[in-house]
Amino acid sequence: MHKKVLIGVAWPYVNGELHIGHLAGYLLPADICARYHRSIGNQVLMVSGSDCFGTPITLEADKRKITPDEVVKDYHQKDTHLFREILDLSYDLYTLTNHPNHIKVTQDFFIKMLEGGYLFIDKTKQYYSPTQNRFLPDRYVVGECPFCGTEDTRSDQCDSCGKLISHGELLHPRSNLTGEDVEFKDTEHYFVDWPKLQPRIEKYVETAGRNWKDWVNNETLGWLKEGLKPRAITRDLDWGVPIPVDRIPQDLLIENANSKRIYVWFDAVIGYFSASLLWATINEGKWEDFWFGENLKHYYFMGKDNLVFHTLFWPGQLMVYNSELHLPDVVSINMFLNLDGKQFSKSRGVVLKIEDIVEKYGNDLVRFYLTLIMPETRDSSFVWSDLYEKVNGVLVANLGNFIHRTLSLYKGQKLAKTNEINEVTTSAIRNAFRKSRDFLESCQYRNYLDSVLELTAYGNLLVDKHKVWELKKTNTEEFEEVMTQLLGVVVAIGYLINPLLPEGSSRLSNYTGLRGFDKWPEDGKEIETINPLIKEIIVSDGLKPLFTKLDKTQDTF
RNA sequence: CGCGGGGUGGAGGAAUGGCACCUCGUCAGGCUCAUAAUCUGAAGGUCCCGGUUCGAAUCCGGGCCCCGCAACCA
Secondary structure: OOOEEEEEEOOOEOOOOOEHHHHHHHHHHHHHHHHHHHHOOOEEEEEEEEEOOOHHHHHHHHHHOOOHHHHHHHHHHHHHHHHHHHOOOOOOEEEEOOOHHHHHHHHHHHHHHHHOOOEEEEEEEEEEEOOOOEEEOHHHEEEEOOOOOOOOEEOOEOOOOOOEOOOOOOEEEEEOOOOOEOEEEEEEEEEEOHHHHHHHHHHHHHHHHHHOOHHHHHHHHHHHHHOOOOEEOEEOOOOOEEOOHHHOOHHHOOOOHHHOEEOHHHHHHHHHHHHHHHHHHHHOOOOHHHHOOOOEEEEEEEEHHHHHHHHHHHHHHHHHHOOOOOOOOEEEEEOOEEEOOEOOEOOOOEOOEHHHHHHHHOHHHHHHHHHHOOOOOOOEEEOHHHHHHHHHHHHHHHHHHHHHHHHHHHOOOOOOOOOOOOHHHHHHHHHHHHHHHHHHHOOOHHHHHHHHHHHHHHHHHHHHHOOHHHHHHHOHHHHHHHHHHHHHHHHHHHHHOOOOOHHHHHHHHHHHOOOOOOOOOOOOOHHHHHHHHHOOOOOOOOOOOOOOOOOHHHOOO
8 A cells, every 4th residue: 555755854044055964964864764754665756946045044144245145046957967967866857946836835825824814914023224115134134232332233143242132122223225314113914823723733732742852842831831923924135925915804904015935944934845847847746646635644854943833834735725735744854963062153163064975985985874873862073083983983883894794705697596584584574574574664764774783783793603604615505595595685675665765775686687766565475575685686797885984094074 | 041952981872760771983802705805702981060879871959061942043
């Protein structure tokens, strides 16, 4: 019974370059998930794109003296190249939020919320420049700190004394664009009435939360217990999804609606849905298959800062838009990856670009190490010396070497047709598949990797225990018997590493002359599938170690 | 006292109040098919202070530190 699996990957914000924290936190987990589900025969739709709107983009544009649109194009092109050409991430569609399709769908969501009575109009105070005749985002305003009197401090926190400055407390606010004084003035905005939606969201969390990690569930329940508060959905900006003014009745229209935009927190998550529609248009696929009915599973991947937008707000938006739509099942949220214990930060020079490390070490090595240290339950650290230790000590010495020593011993031989995998090996292989399936299904990738490594350890032990290199010379019958077990493990590993290490898996299929490991055996039929395959193995003359050691002395980082 | 998450050998991770476990590294020994690979064994640990308990990594109180919500950054 195959499933339809939607994989929503967080939309990278296009105001800067991506680093390996993004890769370890959500890009890689999502890709492993997609590859796994395809390998067990499920139909997968994996979508994401560039998150284009919001103040940080306009700031970046001002800094570089180009338009926001140019900033978006620049980074979108870079990210797309990185994902497609370098990382080979298996997106079915990677689009962007300033695509006309997304803008229209976002406006549809907005209208549905308005019609459903889940939006209301209220006033907030914002900085306003009379000379420019426009409202300014907080980030464009500087002034005097009300606590220590420092001049030219930011509007939200004092650079000098570090205290947080509440909205409106800043003294003598000025525009940092023109230097002129600004006013603090009322402005009308739409607010989402979350308290009104809370009961429905609570009901959803009650069941869906069981699929989440404990800390994700707890944090979400904490927000609900506190009580959801109305949240402004629009901003005084000119960069964002326009308010669909001509579709709003006059009495529900806010003042100066044309100079306001729907804010980024509301529109970005809608991308999962709008991208599904766009994918269907481009590929003549049926998006409805992935969003309505039974036998669906929806995964979402993101960093911890994005939590409530996916466990509370996005489900809320979906249920208002159409109560039949499938809501998120697994919301897989990772903590942050640090670099040598420090947070990534451009200004502090804590930077590690994805393409730099991937070009140097290759995808599989990076995928392996990042999975090993994946910040699944708490922040973790990328440490250079640890990369060498883990790659050389685990991936190369344990997994790669097991494959290589086995195939080296077997090279030039052929098994008799009667050889079969024995009981002990059967249970080792079945166990590895069962655990891998469970862990992959629930996005526990470190545990999945562990269960694969357990199987290679079993293989290594077998070689040693039976002194296979001696048997090869002294006892052909027993040699074949043990070799049958070893080759069974090799084939199993070929399948098992496929979602995680696609390049290694594909090299292994070349070395063994087998057709490829991208379609896993049916659940429970692993041994029946593998038994005939091992007799087809002909070790290629071009056999080389599956993974090679890193030479620390050659490194320049 | 704004809300929330977290602190376990050198590194990364487990542990319904019940013998602190796993992987890597280190050290000692074995093996030589394999990439100085592999196999066996050993040393080394619950952030601090107090409390509850026959028994605490776990529960309670107090502290210290890191992180998210919330600047450049996920």
